[in-house]
Amino acid sequence: MTVAMAQPAEERNASPVTIVIHGGAGALSPGRYSPEEEAAFKAKLAEALDAGYAILEQGGASLDAIEAAIVLMEDSPLFNAGKGAVFTRDGKNELDASVMDGASLNAGAVAGVTKVKNPIRLARAVMKKSEHVMFAREGAEEFATEHGLEIVKPKYFHTDHRWDAYKRALENEKKKKESRQPRDFKYGTVGAVALDANGNLAAGTSTGGMTLKRYGRVGDAPIIGAGTFADNKSCAVSSTGHGEYFIRLTIAREICAQVEYAGKTVDEAADDVINNRLQKLGGDGGVIVLGADGDYAMTFNTDGMFRGVKNAVTKEVAIYGE
């Protein structure tokens, strides 16, 4: 199934102040979740949208809006980011995040942190308080400690349902039953893009990575240009999916490059990159994209993507392809 969702023509540009969020893409077909589970996902997505949009409505910065939305999803055990992250092969939770400011092209990213409660806040601290863009692993945590980020014990990130999935994945791997891995085995990410009243775009992404990952694997979430990109000249993007393909295609930058240089709408660019280029390489996942004029797209080539959008005229959350 390939789905490209853009807003109806009548609401385009109606009000550029907008926030778009995602909570991961994957094998999400109707019936996958019980009505109660669906309601819980949708309620949390709506809460994240509301938190971010409230900031935008009060004239706040897009960076603050995306941080507020992402922190709520990191703190929720429902999503593979922060609390509720998946487990590495060694049974650990290793978190990645990145953020980018479309006005200044400043950016911050962290990879492989294990005790920072909100990796998106750490990415933003790297952007704001360091001359560097990206820190990895113990070094990133040393920076977090020095700069007063909230530190938690690694077990804070533990949830029973991810631990059970990890155990099943290990068992299946032993039996070489890759095809029987849990359907949310591979990935999951949260992200947000926003446009504020000053016309500034921002993008952020946070993830617990890939179940059973090894070798200090770095996915696309902390890579500027792959998982996250924002430039007021073109658009803001947050990605979710099979990260290796997203890195190779520099998907976030690619979409904004097509908008900037090829004259495409955000919807056309996202559609080409997800449903053509990514598809051809054999990768799957999705993106949320927000243009400098408030145009947005939520595009995925998986069965579904946890997603939502809020602006002056619409508020929508969804899970499955439609």
Next chain:
Amino acid sequence: MTVAMAQPAEERNASPVTIVIHGGAGALSPGRYSPEEEAAFKAKLAEALDAGYAILEQGGASLDAIEAAIVLMEDSPLFNAGKGAVFTRDGKNELDASVMDGASLNAGAVAGVTKVKNPIRLARAVMKKSEHVMFAREGAEEFATEHGLEIVKPKYFHTDHRWDAYKRALENEKKKKESRQPRDFKYGTVGAVALDANGNLAAGTSTGGMTLKRYGRVGDAPIIGAGTFADNKSCAVSSTGHGEYFIRLTIAREICAQVEYAGKTVDEAADDVINNRLQKLGGDGGVIVLGADGDYAMTFNTDGMFRGVKNAVTKEVAIYGE
């Protein structure tokens, strides 16, 4: 000083099989080195060019050509990559590298390795033997060991001249004399791009990073789209410079996007990105770029860049701006 060097018009497309290399950009003015030092740099650049070009001339793959050229520069204490890498704040050598295949868009990258003799070979092993693109630190070394890469003791990378520079940098920092840091204080990288007889582009980059770096800082060299990019549809790029700016601008992908979507030549795209966009943000450094038709550019906004090019009609090595 801003310099954009492209080949003379008469040799364009004369023979597309080409290799272009760099050994870092920076405060390289005439008089910086003694005639003997200059000769040593130029001899090593020529040796790397010859090694890579010999492979291309025999019909070999561009990936093999860039690996051969980069390995020679990694093994040389003259350049900040492999043996002769600069030191982190903790007095260690931490190495990054990446490689990309323009035919398949496959890529491999490693960050923060301390005992792998040739990080570019490890990046290529990640590309070839792993389903992942990027590994960091201890995990990358575990992968290296399991896959039979040559492991050395960390002291292998030590050179007295980098150690002395590290000690001076620490002293200067204590005295808050940032402006008196050694002129090669900030960065240095080696890289190569090549086009083979089958029309396949490849790019690779390897570095010892930034003197006194902390917090597991990751620069642009291991970031696909920033330090390295290759796509047969557009061009191949290897970057060197102040990595944080190169990440924010996704410089390697940006140049190829301008070629792909804005109809620019590799020279025009490199010129815009280095002498306009990078300059405006306050960053410095350079790139080598090679198009699918054999067009190339060696562009930098620093005083100089160690560089060289070889194809059927030309062989050139240079250090300073001209």
